[in-house]
Amino acid sequence: MARKKKGNKIDGWLNINKPYDVTSTDVVRILKRILKPQKIGHAGTLDPLATGILPIALGEATKTIPFIQDAEKIYGFTARWGEQRSTDDLEGDVIAESDARPSRADIEALLPQFIGTVTQTPPKFSAIKINGERAYDLARDGEDFEVPSREVEIYDLKIISHSDDETAFEVCCGKGTYVRAIARDIGAALGCYGYVSALNRKKVGCFGLEDAFLLDISPEMDNSAALEEAILPLHYALDDIPAVNVNDQEASRLKQGQSLSLISKPDIQRLTACGLDVMSSDIQDAVAMYQGKALALLEVDRVNLKPYRVFNM
Structure with missing residues (x-):
């Protein structure tokens, strides 16, 4: 006789709006504590300093995670000019500086180079595996290594707003694209350096911000009733x-x-x-x-x- 699985029989998806300074693993842990599902997993890591859409699969929906991982994504991000950072985001150490600042026209002229099939080198502080080890672990240990470049698909990239020191963008991209690398590479091409100072994932496939559940991570908070109401059917992720x-x-x-x-x-x-x-x-x-x-x-x-x-x- 098959052993009965531990936990609640919950099958479906949660469209979570991840708060700032929380890891994707933290979100899974919090939801596991509240809902106690038999299975749980997320469909694509979102950096701790990023906010926005983190699709969570529950129960049998975990079998459909690859469909969401492969889905088109939309991000809003702010690139700050004048500094190169070790992590290509706000968290890293400043490793180079420049007094140069790009104009909006300078950036607009460059954007076509970053649309289409683009060769991109992921940041050293990333989850890419190098000889079986995560790149971020090697980087934290001070190891000297190179991250291999790869081709990614960027369907659209546009400026939302611009000031002297920073520019807000929206990008629509495919699987495996690092937004931090986009900001870094635009800054390098403009000769001014750049890093991501803010990042928000607006859409992952069929999951969007307009109907996302903003997770309250307070330890004393019990979101169980509201979370159960927010669960979407398993086939929601298969709409395409x-x-x-x-x-x-x-x-x-x-x-x-x-x-x-x-x-x-x-x-x-x-x-x-x-x-x-x-x-x-x-x-x-x-x-x-x-x-x-x-x-x-x-x-x-x-x-x-x-x-x-x-x-x-």
Whole structure:
């Protein structure tokens, strides 16, 4: 007989607005203490000095974390000019200074170089692994090492406001982009140095600030009732992939890990109606929905549906 899992059976997502000077791990720990879920995890680290969206997966929703980690993100950030810092943000030591200050026109002229597929070197104080060790651990130990550069996608980068000493930006970017590196590299290109003095994550995929839950981290505060009301369904994070409604018989087969072949005309119409291309040779992602709940993640090969993650709802 299978051992009963400890904790409350909670499956879904929380859209948390992370406060300043709190780590992503702290948020998980606080929520674990309050809600006592069987499983919990976050979908992408947010630096302690950053605020904003930190999607939290509960229970079976942890199986969908990769979809959110890969999602498009929007950040608002302020770059302060005239200093280079060891961490590329407010927390680091000043390691170089400049009296030069860029004009708005100078920055505007440079921005196209930072949009598209961009080669970026992550900060030394980052979670990147170097020979199996976190870069930030090596940096704190004073080790001499190089962080390899990599390509990231920046879809849009624009100025929100500008003054002599700092500029506020908004950036829309893909997975793995370091906003601190954007500020550092713009400052380097302008010959004035730069670092991030404020950072706010406004959006991660379908999770936005407009309906986020601002977490109260006071030890004496019990947010349990409000948090439970704020839990979103598991399939909320899967809004950008086709959802295939299945019947009782199909659901039973998928629960057992068995594939489906939907070859009748009504079945094919069902697949195309939810956005699947039954003529494509590419493997497509989809989610099987049963009685309004997510049942399984599917690999779809034309009319063949293979479950690769089944949710124990």
